[in-house]
Amino acid sequence: MKTSALPLQEQFGPIDIYLFDQLLKGRIQPEMTILDAGCGGGRNLVYLLREGYEILAADADSEALSSVRALARMLNPSLPDSNFRAEPMERMSFDDASADVVICSAVLHFARDDAQFDAMLQGCWRVLKPDGLFFCRLASSIGMERQVQQIHGRRYKLPDGSQRYLVDEELLMSATERLGAVLADPIKTTVVQNQRAMTTWVLRKN
Numbered sequence: 392m393k394t395s396a397l398p399l400q401e402q403f404g405p406i407d408i409y410l411f412d413q414l415l416k417g418r419i420q421p422e423m424t425i426l427d428a429g430c431g432g433g434r435n436l437v438y439l440l441r442e443g444y445e446i447l448a449a450d451a452d453s454e455a456l457s458s459v460r461a462l463a464r465m466l467n468p469s470l471p472d473s474n475f476r477a478e479p480m481e482r483m484s485f486d487d488a489s490a491d492v493v494i495c496s497a498v499l500h501f502a503r504d505d506a507q508f509d510a511m512l513q514g515c516w517r518v519l520k521p522d523g524l525f526f527c528r529l530a531s532s533i534g535m536e537r538q539v540q541q542i543h544g545r546r547y548k549l550p551d552g553s554q555r556y557l558v559d560e561e562l563l564m565s566a567t568e569r570l571g572a573v574l575a576d577p578i579k580t581t582v583v584q585n586q587r588a589m590t591t592w593v594l595r596k597n
Contacts, residue, residue, distance in 0.1 A: 404437025407496050409579070409591045410526055414438075418524055418575070423491035428480040428515050429498030433459040440466035446474060447485055453477040481510035488520045497589075500530035502556040504544055516570055516596070523596045524575060530555040531563075531590040533580040551586040563592050571597050 403411065413419055425439055430448040432455050439446055440463055450456045456477040463470050478484060480498065493515045502508035519525055532539050532547065539547040539557060547557045563578055572594040580590040 402438060402441070405434045406438060407435055407528060409528060410435055410494065410496065413524070413526055413593070419492055424489065425492045425494065426485065426490035426518055427494045427496075428483065428518075429495060430459055430475075431455050431497075433462045435494055435496055436462065437466065440470075443467060443469075446470060447476075447490060448474065449476045449478050449480060449483045449485070451477070451479040479511075479514075481507065481514040483514050483518060485518045487517055488523075490518050490523060491520055492524045492526065493519045495525070495527045495529075497528055497530075499527065500555040500557065504546070504556070508545075508556055512566065512570075519596050521596055525572070525592075525594040525596065527592040527594075528589055529592065530557055531580060531588050532557040532559050533588050533590055534582040535588045538585070549587050551583075553587070555587075558590065563590070567592075567594060570594065573597060 419425065421442060421444060424445040424447065426447040427436055428449055430436065430450045433448070436446060436448065436459065446463065446467070448459050456475055460472055460475045463475060476484060480495070495515050499508060499511055502511055515525060538550050541547055542554060545556050546554060548554050560578060567574060575593040575595045578590060578592055580588050582588045
């Protein structure tokens, strides 16, 4: 069956709409190697696997990683199991500059503190090729500064009851400069009414 004949939901799976936007912009092409750092159950990989992309993935949760391996065997059985590794993003064993695109969706806000946030970010950056694309979605305080409660450092309690490491625009711009990167898109934040704010941070590696 051709992919185009599938219902959209089956074709793309529960892909992040902002990652879908990068596909629409032509920034993710079939000849590229894609690494999903902190892949979870593979929600952003359904379309990419089905279309035959070279996929690498890592997650500290071995059960989640097993689910991704099973998904890959079903949708793209040519990929070796060694492409899918149960390891945290700050200690991924993939080679330096091995991915054209690194996806890091809803992961960095689980950092305990500044040191772990930086280690996780550097882990992603290390494996990205020059001129590669870094796509990141993470919780922030942008637009909800008065609705989050500081626990310590950048750890906050959100109105939805969760606790997250929250970034703001100043931190993201400082990190962009420190990495020697450029913004591929303006920083965009979606405020979910009285619950949380999610920010999209897309970089190009110089």
